[in-house]
Amino acid sequence: MFNPISVSEVRERYSQGESCYDVISEFLEKIKDSRLNTFISISENEALAMAEKIDKGKLSGRLKGIPVSIKDAISTRGIRTTCGSKILENYVPPFDAHVIERIKAEGGIIIGKTNMDEFCMGTTTETSYFGPSKNPWDESRVPGGSSGGSAASIAEGSSVLSLGSDTGGSVRCPAAFCGVVGIKPTYGLVSRYGLIPYANSLEQIGPIASNVKDAALLLEIIAGKDYRDSTSVEKTFEFKLMDVSKVRIGIIREMIEKVDEKVQKETWRAINKLEELGMNYEEVSLPMMDYTLAAYYILAMSEASSNLSRYDGVRYGYHIEKEMNWNTYFSKVRAEGFGDEVKRRILLGTYALSAGYYGKYYLKALRVRNLIIQAFNKLFERYDVLLAPTMPTLPFRIGEIQDPLSMYLMDINTVPVNLAGLPAVSVPAGLNNGLPVGLQIIGKPFDENMILNVALKVEEEVWKR
Amino acid sequence: MEEVIIGLEVHVQLNLLKSKLFCQCPTDYHNSEPNTHVCPICLGLPGAMPVINRKAVEAGIAVAMALNAEIQEKTLFYRKNYFYPDLPRGFQISQYDFPLAYGGYVTIETDSGEKKVTLKRIHMEEDPGRLTYPGTIDTARYSLIDYNRSGMPLLEIVTEPVISSPKEARSFLNKLRTILEYLGVFDGSLEGAMRVDANISLKGGARAEVKNISSYKGVEKALSFEITRQKNLLKRGIMVEMETRHFDEARGVTISLRTKEEEQDYRYFPEPDLPPMEPRSLIPDVKDTIPELPDAKRRRFMEEYGISDYFAKVLTSEIRMADYFEKVAKVIDPGLAATWIADILKGELNYRDMEFSEVFEAEKLIQVLKLLAVKKITEKGAVKVIRVMLDEGGDPLKIVRRLDLMVMDLSEVERLCDEVIEENSQAVSDYISGRKEALNYLVGQVMKKSRGKADPGETNRILIRKLKEREKDSS
Ligand SMILES: [Zn+2]
Numbered sequence: 001m002f003n004p005i006s007v008s009e010v011r012e013r014y015s016q017g018e019s020c021y022d023v024i025s026e027f028l029e030k031i032k033d034s035r036l037n038t039f040i041s042i043s044e045n046e047a048l049a050m051a052e053k054i055d056k057g058k059l060s061g062r063l064k065g066i067p068v069s070i071k072d073a074i075s076t077r078g079i080r081t082t083c084g085s086k087i088l089e090n091y092v093p094p095f096d097a098h099v100i101e102r103i104k105a106e107g108g109i110i111i112g113k114t115n116m117d118e119f120c121m122g123t124t125t126e127t128s129y130f131g132p133s134k135n136p137w138d139e140s141r142v143p144g145g146s147s148g149g150s151a152a153s154i155a156e157g158s159s160v161l162s163l164g165s166d167t168g169g170s171v172r173c174p175a176a177f178c179g180v181v182g183i184k185p186t187y188g189l190v191s192r193y194g195l196i197p198y199a200n201s202l203e204q205i206g207p208i209a210s211n212v213k214d215a216a217l218l219l220e221i222i223a224g225k226d227y228r229d230s231t232s233v234e235k236t237f238e239f240k241l242m243d244v245s246k247v248r249i250g251i252i253r254e255m256i257e258k259v260d261e262k263v264q265k266e267t268w269r270a271i272n273k274l275e276e277l278g279m280n281y282e283e284v285s286l287p288m289m290d291y292t293l294a295a296y297y298i299l300a301m302s303e304a305s306s307n308l309s310r311y312d313g314v315r316y317g318y319h320i321e322k323e324m325n326w327n328t329y330f331s332k333v334r335a336e337g338f339g340d341e342v343k344r345r346i347l348l349g350t351y352a353l354s355a356g357y358y359g360k361y362y363l364k365a366l367r368v369r370n371l372i373i374q375a376f377n378k379l380f381e382r383y384d385v386l387l388a389p390t391m392p393t394l395p396f397r398i399g400e401i402q403d404p405l406s407m408y409l410m411d412i413n414t415v416p417v418n419l420a421g422l423p424a425v426s427v428p429a430g431l432n433n434g435l436p437v438g439l440q441i442i443g444k445p446f447d448e449n450m451i452l453n454v455a456l457k458v459e460e461e462v463w464k465r
Numbered sequence: 466m467e468e469v470i471i472g473l474e475v476h477v478q479l480n481l482l483k484s485k486l487f488c489q490c491p492t493d494y495h496n497s498e499p500n501t502h503v504c505p506i507c508l509g510l511p512g513a514m515p516v517i518n519r520k521a522v523e524a525g526i527a528v529a530m531a532l533n534a535e536i537q538e539k540t541l542f543y544r545k546n547y548f549y550p551d552l553p554r555g556f557q558i559s560q561y562d563f564p565l566a567y568g569g570y571v572t573i574e575t576d577s578g579e580k581k582v583t584l585k586r587i588h589m590e591e592d593p594g595r596l597t598y599p600g601t602i603d604t605a606r607y608s609l610i611d612y613n614r615s616g617m618p619l620l621e622i623v624t625e626p627v628i629s630s631p632k633e634a635r636s637f638l639n640k641l642r643t644i645l646e647y648l649g650v651f652d653g654s655l656e657g658a659m660r661v662d663a664n665i666s667l668k669g670g671a672r673a674e675v676k677n678i679s680s681y682k683g684v685e686k687a688l689s690f691e692i693t694r695q696k697n698l699l700k701r702g703i704m705v706e707m708e709t710r711h712f713d714e715a716r717g718v719t720i721s722l723r724t725k726e727e728e729q730d731y732r733y734f735p736e737p738d739l740p741p742m743e744p745r746s747l748i749p750d751v752k753d754t755i756p757e758l759p760d761a762k763r764r765r766f767m768e769e770y771g772i773s774d775y776f777a778k779v780l781t782s783e784i785r786m787a788d789y790f791e792k793v794a795k796v797i798d799p800g801l802a803a804t805w806i807a808d809i810l811k812g813e814l815n816y817r818d819m820e821f822s823e824v825f826e827a828e829k830l831i832q833v834l835k836l837l838a839v840k841k842i843t844e845k846g847a848v849k850v851i852r853v854m855l856d857e858g859g860d861p862l863k864i865v866r867r868l869d870l871m872v873m874d875l876s877e878v879e880r881l882c883d884e885v886i887e888e889n890s891q892a893v894s895d896y897i898s899g900r901k902e903a904l905n906y907l908v909g910q911v912m913k914k915s916r917g918k919a920d921p922g923e924t925n926r927i928l929i930r931k932l933k934e935r936e937k938d939s940s
Contacts, residue, residue, distance in 0.1 A: 075512040083511070095505050097512060196511040200737035229514050230739055303737060306544050309555020310509045314610070323606075326550055353546070353732035362734060 001036075001136040002179060003157040004210030007066055007217060010160055020051040020065040020109075027067045027111055030158040036134040036143070038153040040072045042112040043079045050109050062221060063108030069159035071147045072113040073120055074205065075194035076100055079110070083196045084118040084128040084146075087311045087318045087337030097194020098229065099163055099205050099222040106221050111159055114149030118339045119308065120167055120198040122146050123410045124398070125174075127341040132398055136178060137435055141395040144177030146170040150208045151178040160210070161218045165195055167203035168296055169390075169414025172426035175208055176390035176438025179428045181215045181455065182208045184414075186445045187421030188233040190219075191226030197307045199300035200231075202418040212427060212456040213239070219448065235446055242453045248383045249274070249281035249454075254289040255388035255413045255440075266430030266437035267389045270462045277461055284379055284386070286416065288371050295368035296415040297408060298352050298361050305349025311337065344404060369419045376420045380444045385454050388413050390426040390438035413440060423448045427455040428463045468668040469692055471634055472585075472626035473684075475641060476660040478592060479524050479618040479650045486591045486618035487515030487558065494613035495655050507616035509553030514738045517542075521589065521618040524650040525565050526744055526751045528620055529587050531644050531758055534569025536744050542589075542736040547729055550610055551594040559590035559621075561733040565744055571644070572760060573636045574778075582637050585623040592617035595657070614657065626664060631688035634663070638681055639782070643759050647784045653681075654820050665691045670698075670705035675719050678712045687712040691719050762787055770799035779807040785821045786811070792827035797834045805834060809848060813855055825854045832861045843920050846870035873918040875927075878911065881919065882927045885910040886935070897936050904928060 013023055024047050031039050047067070053059045070076060073083050075093035077100070082088045100110065117127040125148035126132040133148045135141040136155040143152040147164025151174030154162050164171040166184035175182025183206045190205045197203070207218035216239035223237035256267055271281060313319035313333030320332060338346070352361040379386060392412055401407050417424045422442055429439035439458055443451035480492055488506035505513035529536055543561040569584040594615040598605035622641065628634050642659065645651035653659060660679045665688060666672035673695070678687045695705050709728075710719040757765070759781045766777040766787075780790045780803060793802040810830070814821065833850050836842045842850070842865060853864050865871055873881075885907055886893055895903040904925070911924045 075510075081511075088511070091511075093505075093510065093512065095510075095513070192512075193514050194512040197738075228516060230516055231737075302734060306546050306556050306732070306734070309546060309548065310511065310553060312548065312550070312555065314550055315508060315553060316510070327548075330548060330550075350732065353734055355730045355732075358732070358734070 001139070002155050003136075004155055004180060005157040005160050006210050007160055007214045010066055014065055020054040021048060023065065024048060024051040024067055024109055024111065027158060030156075031112055031153075034156060034158055035139065036136060036152050036156055037131055038114055038133050038149045038156065038158060039069070039112045040082055040084070040115050040128075040130050040149070041080050043076070043110055046079065047109050047111045050104075054107060054109075059107045061106030061108070062217065063103060063106040063161070066108050066161060067111045067159045068103055068108045068218075069112055069114050069150055069153045069162040070100065070110055071116050071150050071162070071164045073116060073165050073196045073198075074099060074163055075196065076110060076113065079113060081113065081196070082129070083120070084116040084125075084130065085338065085342070086129045087313075087333070088196075089129070089318060091317050093194070095194065097205075098191035098226045100194065102222050103163075108161070108221075114147070114153055114162065116149055117146035117170075118342050119196070119304070120146040120165060120170055120203075121304070121341050121345055123169070123173055123407055124401075125149060126398065127339055129339060134398070135395050137395065140397055141435070142177065142398050144174030144391070144395065146174075147182075147208065148174045148177075151175050151180055151182065154178070154180045154208050154210055161214060162208040163205055163218070163222070164208050165198075165203055166206050166414075166418065167198050167300060168411045168418050170203075171206040171208060172390050172414050172424060172438065172440060173410070175426040176428070176436065176440075177395040179431075179436030179438075180208055180210055181212050181425065181427050181459070182206060183215050183219055183425045183448070183452070184417060184423065185219060185223065185237075185448060186423040188231050189223050189235055189237060189423070189446065189448070191222075191224075191229040191232045193226055193228040197303070199303040200307070201303060202296070202300060212425075212452055212459050215425070216452050237448055239452060240449055241456075242449065244450075244453045244457050245278050247279065247385060247450070247454060249279060250284035250379055250383035250386045251281050252286045252386050252388040253283050254286055258412070259389050259392040260394065262394055262432040263389045263392065263437055266432050267439060270429035270439050270458060271387065273462045274457065277457070279457075281387070282383070284383065286379065286386075287375050288368065289412075289416065291368045292372055292416045292419060293408060293412055295365040295372070296411070296419055297348075298365040299369065299419075301345045301349030302352045302362050303349070305346045305353065308338075308342065308346055313337070341404070372416055373420045376416075376422060384443070384447075385451055386442040388440050388442070390414065390440040394432060394435045394437065417442055421445065423451055425451050425455045427458045429458050430462065469629050470626045470666050470668070470672075471628035471630075471688060472664040473624045473628065473634060473637065474662040474664075475622045475624075475638065476662075477528075477620045477622060477641075477645060477651060478655070478658050479521060479620065480655050480658055481650050481652055482518070482520055482524055482618055484518055484520070485616040486518050486521050486589070487616055490616065492617060497613060499609070499611035499613060502613040503615065507553070508612055509555075515558060515736070517739060517742065518618065522565075522742065522744060523747055523751050523754075524618070524648070525587070525589050525620055526747055527648050527755055528622075528645060528650065529566035529569065530748070530751065530755060531648055532569040532571060532584060532587065532622070534566035534584055534587050536566050536748060537563060538743060538745050539563055539741050540565050540744050541741045542739045543733045544736050545590075546732040549593065550608070551596050551612075551615070553594065553612060553615055557591060557593060558736055558739070560588035563741070564588035571637060571640050573633065573640050575633055575636070580633070582633075583625045583627055585625050587623070588621050590619050590621060591615070592619050626666075631685040631692070634688055635681065635685045638684060640759070642681075643782055643784070647756055647758055649756070654822060663688060663691075665695070666705070667692070667695050667699060670695055671707040673705065673707070673719075674709045675712050676709055676722065678714075680714065683712060683714050686717050687719060690717060694719065766790075770794055770803065772799055772803040776803040776807045779811065783821050785824075789821070789824065789827050789830075793831055793834070796831050797838070801834060801838070805830065805847075810851060813851060817855060819855065825858065829854060829861050836861070836865065840920060840923070841865075841872055842870050843872055846872070869918065871918070872920045872923075873915050875923060878915065878919045878924055879927055881911050881914045882924065882931055885914065886928075886931060893932065893935065896932055904932070907932075
């Protein structure tokens with residue numbers, strides 16, 4: 001079932017003379033035949049129409065004819081965008097997200113919208129209103145989340161490139177669990193315009209692909225200033241090969257010591273392999289790790305509680321065809337339209353922002369955030385990249401973790417990066433019991449090129465053996 | 466009399482800016498179909514992000530400067546969270562800590578002289594949409610929402626509790642409106658342009674907040690009602706409760722909305738999609754755009770045109786009137802222009818409940834005053850022309866001709882005077898024998914013969930001359 005397809009493989013087929021229409025049709029069939037529940041919507045008509053245009057020579061670009069799947073949290077004009085929720089089950093955005101415009105402009109073909117945890121709130125896709133996706137390596141296991149559909153689609157080869165979004169690990173986690181590459185860009189590198197917000201100050205849209213170079217290609221295309229997102233910055237990204245033999249590597253002790261043994265083993269195996277290649281590393285400590293998860297969840301839930309206030313059934317989305325007063329109506333819409341995990345986070349976030357608690361929780365979390373940033377800054381004075389396992393466990397079984405707190409603990413290694421706004425990539429670095437283990441490489445702000453070059457090394461020397 | 470303490474929160478719509486506060490939707494929705502001036506941003510569609518309209522910030526800075534407030538080093542937008550159907554995101558993007566400006570004052574005239582109404586703060590925020598109810602708010606089975614107003618740039622201007630009467634509140638608002646209109650960012654005549662929340666207390670009592678008073682006259686009414694209500698409570702020994710009240714404009718009363726315990730918790734936190742701004746850095750750009758303000762213009766009018774303080778004050782109370790005056794005063798004697806604009810024209814407007822924006826062009830008044838100056842028409846005739854132009858419009862010369870207002874030729878008046886003297890020997894001899902009131906009768910006769918077209922002043926003068934000649938002849 002793990003059968004990813006690279007951009008160059010598709011290009012090869014085109015250079016053999018295959019039509020875009022045929023290639024795209026084949027991918028669409030693959031999506032329909034998939035048993036992994038990776039997609040919520042398939043944009044067959046739009047994709048085939050675009051394929052025909054390409055066949056007629058009307059479109060070109062760096063993604064010409066490449067099938068791209070999109071996490072259903074990213075707005076696509078004319079294609080329903082549910083964010084994995086009943087409350088947006090029939091919502092069709094009237095505009096494209098910035099990243100979608102960029103992909104279309106480069107001739108990429110949007111073939112469908114991938115499954116995800118409802119409003120990105122989860123680590124497995126199990127909170128999706130449309131049911132969980134399955135892990136291509138073992139269908140009884142979760143693909144990770146929240147961008148689980150995207151990563152599983154890349155791993156099963158039903159799309160070649162995908163976009164996810166990463167608020168606390170939502171790109172890196174499923175990339176690790178599915179054995180593919182996922183990038184969380186520096187905060188501000190990619191416009192969030194059109195991304196349905198979960199926690200604005202933490203999240204970035206990021207590419208998922210079968211290999212580092214493909215992921216880098218997609219990042220090149222989506223990166224860059226967009227005036228519609230005031231937090232986006234005047235930076236672009238270009239992937240350049242570089243010599244990484246002298247790169248100073250720090251291994252974050254707290255992120256490796258507390259994880260599952262099997263994950264530890266594969267992580268060290270990968271690190272040792274890099275050492276054999278002449279690269280040096282040191283073990284380092286990231287203080288404040290004990291507080292990061294709490295700080296992250298307070299900030300994320302606070303922002304979420306506010307972001308999700310707009311779903312009241314008045315203008316769009318789930319609504320009830322019955323007369324009742326406004327308060328009853330919107331309460332009922334939200335009671336019926338949101339899932340349990342979403343409600344839990346709205347309640348907790350509302351609580352954290354309430355009078356009397358704001359200082360105790362929200363402001364305190366902001367202070368922790370500042371301390372984390374300082375801690376990273378300090379480490380980056382001595383190291384170029386920091387390494388750690390992406391996830392604390394191997395992919396677990398669907399339904400295995402029921403307790404919300406245990407689930408939140410799964411994000412322990414990924415959230416510090418979001419709090420600090422840093423770039424990170426998860427690259428597959430080993431297999432254990434037939435399940436992939438992802439290695440997370442964290443870099444300085446806007447130093448995507450460095451982490452991706454290290455990731456490329458891991459991919460070539462460790463993963464592909 | 467008990468001491469009254471009033472503080473105002475004034476919401477001012479910057480309705481002359483081209484686009485809304487966080488999107489590019491045009492602001493000229495006032496005569497448009499509902500929900501035609503909207504986009505994903507001001508409809509709060511998921512994924513659409515606000516972008517600060519720099520022009521709105523500059524306008525805010527200009528207002529703050531004109532109100533003598535201190536622009537802050539750093540300013541930040543916050544989310545004010547509450548559910549209401551006119552609020553498409555479930556929160557309003559407003560300001561909280563780090564507002565645009567602190568302090569400032571507005572100078573007003575009171576019965577006891579000039580007074581500085583000091584300001585607490587000035588901040589920016591977006592307007593929600595607008596709810597309309599078929600019939601009345603109490604009986605309507607449903608309401609309709611128009612999001613055209615959603616995202617309109619607002620300034621909230623908060624005074625210190627230093628206003629001591631409804632009348633003072635009114636003159637503060639009038640002055641504020643004048644200043645805002647001078648800045649060219651605000652048209653106070655548009656619906657919803659200025660909305661006021663008022664805090665009122667009597668010395669020793671708790672304060673009540675009256676929300677959302679939406680007309681200038683309403684403010685004075687609401688405050689007067691509220692003061693009477695509180696006085697009556699105190700008289701009966703009942704404590705005034707700290708509460709929020711609603712002003713029912715139609716009935717002229719305030720009604721309790723909620724007590725302090727039921728106050729909403731807005732859960733303010735910084736808007737993560739909008740980075741902090743440094744408004745002070747924009748001051749140099751904005752400074753040059755600030756025009757001459759009312760008080761300065763008033764002083765200049767007195768010096769430059771030699772008109773009285775009273776006229777200067779009236780003329781500068783509206784930028785349109787001030788500009789109008791200056792146009793007229795270029796061609797016509799400024800004293801005459803001032804009288805005719807500040808007194809007569811303004812009076813006619815008030816009588817008709819018209820705004821100065823509805824007045825005919827200055828060129829037309831110039832024509833009228835020119836005719837008056839050369840005595841082609843009488844003052845009465847001039848007023849008549851003005852009235853017709855206000856009521857029906859039209860060209861002054863044509864109106865003069867149509868209504869036959871041209872003053873009679875002087876030789877013709879002389880002739881009529883001679884006739885009247887011949888025909889009224891009794892009145893003439895009365896006059897000569899010292900009963901000067903007989904003159905009025907004679908003037909009346911001339912006017913009658915001329916069917917009102919003789920200039921009364923001239924007629925008077927001519928008659929006196931002729932009667933004196935008679936007197937000489939007879940003695
Ligand atoms: Zn708009």
